[in-house]
Amino acid sequence: MKIERIKNERTITDKATIDKIRADFPILGLQVSGKPLVYLDNAASSQVPQAVIDRIVRYQTEEHSNIHRAVHYLSELATRQYEAARVKVQHFINAKESREIIFTRGTTESINLVMHGYGRAFIGKGDEIILSAMEHHANIVPWQMLAQEKGAVLRVIPMNDAGELLVDEFEALFNEKTKFLALSHVSNALGTINPVKRMTAYAHSHGVPVLLDGAQAAPHQALDMQDLDCDYYAFSGHKMCGPTGIGVLYGKAHLLEKMQPYQGGGDMILSVTFEKTTYNVIPSKFEAGTPPIMAAIGLGAAIEYLSGIGLDNIAAYEHELLEYATEKVAAMPGVRIIGTAGNKAAVMSFEIEGVHPHDVGTILNSDGIAIRTGHHCAQPVMDRFHVPATARASFAFYNTRQEIDKLVEGIRKVQEMFL
Numbered sequence: 001m002k003i004e005r006i007k008n009e010r011t012i013t014d015k016a017t018i019d020k021i022r023a024d025f026p027i028l029g030l031q032v033s034g035k036p037l038v039y040l041d042n043a044a045s046s047q048v049p050q051a052v053i054d055r056i057v058r059y060q061t062e063e064h065s066n067i068h069r070a071v072h073y074l075s076e077l078a079t080r081q082y083e084a085a086r087v088k089v090q091h092f093i094n095a096k097e098s099r100e101i102i103f104t105r106g107t108t109e110s111i112n113l114v115m116h117g118y119g120r121a122f123i124g125k126g127d128e129i130i131l132s133a134m135e136h137h138a139n140i141v142p143w144q145m146l147a148q149e150k151g152a153v154l155r156v157i158p159m160n161d162a163g164e165l166l167v168d169e170f171e172a173l174f175n176e177k178t179k180f181l182a183l184s185h186v187s188n189a190l191g192t193i194n195p196v197k198r199m200t201a202y203a204h205s206h207g208v209p210v211l212l213d214g215a216q217a218a219p220h221q222a223l224d225m226q227d228l229d230c231d232y233y234a235f236s237g238h239k240m241c242g243p244t245g246i247g248v249l250y251g252k253a254h255l256l257e258k259m260q261p262y263q264g265g266g267d268m269i270l271s272v273t274f275e276k277t278t279y280n281v282i283p284s285k286f287e288a289g290t291p292p293i294m295a296a297i298g299l300g301a302a303i304e305y306l307s308g309i310g311l312d313n314i315a316a317y318e319h320e321l322l323e324y325a326t327e328k329v330a331a332m333p334g335v336r337i338i339g340t341a342g343n344k345a346a347v348m349s350f351e352i353e354g355v356h357p358h359d360v361g362t363i364l365n366s367d368g369i370a371i372r373t374g375h376h377c378a379q380p381v382m383d384r385f386h387v388p389a390t391a392r393a394s395f396a397f398y399n400t401r402q403e404i405d406k407l408v409e410g411i412r413k414v415q416e417m418f419l
């Protein structure tokens with residue numbers, strides 16, 4: 001079936017449009033430390049527009065009930081809205097069928113679900129799992145737990161000094177023991193956009209299934225599961241203008257069908273006796289218990305909001321912001337940008353010579369500027385670049401060049417204080 005993708009209604013081209021977009025986000029009007037908030041921590045969690053807040057309030061005030069379990073008005077309404085949100089996700093990522101969309105708590109739970117449901121059933125002693133050197137801990141630790149349990153082995157794709165994966169070395173890792181590839185689409189610590197379509201095709205040429213961690217890609221670029229052809233794709237609602245507590249696992253139907261359930265309980269069964277349980281069909285098989293109904297509906301509203309602006313517009317505008325910021329910050333003496341890949345999303349990790357990143361974050365905060373400092377749940381990346389931590393500014397489509405100017409001024413102030 002050909003899926004109708006949601007049409008874009010506006011483009012981000014001028015100040016008036018950006019002002020209008022910013023007005024959609026009540027929190028952006030906040031004062032922090034007596035200064036207007038400059039929110040540059042979008043890779044950790046993005047902000048929520050009024051349309052999503054309103055949708056959540058409407059659900060809680062007019063539509064709330066438990067789903068799938070009753071014939072009364074509210075239960076049917078809530079069920080319809082929850083399932084409509086699933087279809088919105090399906091269209092958003094161009095999945096073939098809505099039953100390929102599983103609602104989870106977030107990227108972390110989505111990856112753990114695959115590790116338990118697929119990994120524990122199909123990966124055994126001596127088998128090899130390929131990861132990359134730039135993974136978030138959420139895409140390392142579950143596989144490490146599986147490897148420990150099963151006696152499997154983790155193989156790691158190395159990267160160069162720009163933070164780009166070495167594709168030749170990636171290809172050389174494959175052999176007859178390779179059973180799985182788990183790879184980030186976009187690195188949260190470096191901003192690198194990996195050539196995931198090509199890498200997926202290569203893994204498939206060896207019969208190896210592929211999970212892509214799309215936590216940092218889904219909010220910032222148009223996605224097409226049928227074109228990417230990955231087997232699993234994971235992302236989180238709270239990084240894409242939705243609420244916390246909701247995420248998505250996309251999986252190809254034939255793989256989801258042969259996987260073991262992740263959790264047992266209500267809704268994931270067809271029948272239960274003390275002797276035997278028959279599991280429900282997908283996606284219910286993976287949604288045990290009462291799901292995050294409100295958050296799923298909120299995610300549906302976030303998807304409508306993002307689609308109204310247009311993911312291509314978002315990607316283009318954020319790229320402009322990244323180029324502007326990179327040019328300014330790279331020109332500052334004593335500042336090093338970490339992650340200089342040719343193909344990057346709007347994430348800028350940096351260090352200031354002689355200043356611990358936590359001090360950078362604290363001083364910027366005193367001017368109302370929110371960035372993230374630390375290892376970004378990617379300690380192997382920090383080890384690779386021989387730093388304990390970085391400062392990271394990450395941009396969204398509601399940020400402006402003026403905010404980047406304030407960041408640059410803030411960095412200058414930090415340098416003056418530590419001279």
Ligand SMILES: Cc1ncc(COP(=O)(O)O)c(C=O)c1O
Nearest residue numbers: 106107108136138188213215236
């Ligand atoms: C690349 C990447 N993967 C996974 C995660 C984990 O996402 P969540 O905490 O929403 O489960 C994050 C969050 O920062 C991330 O950036």
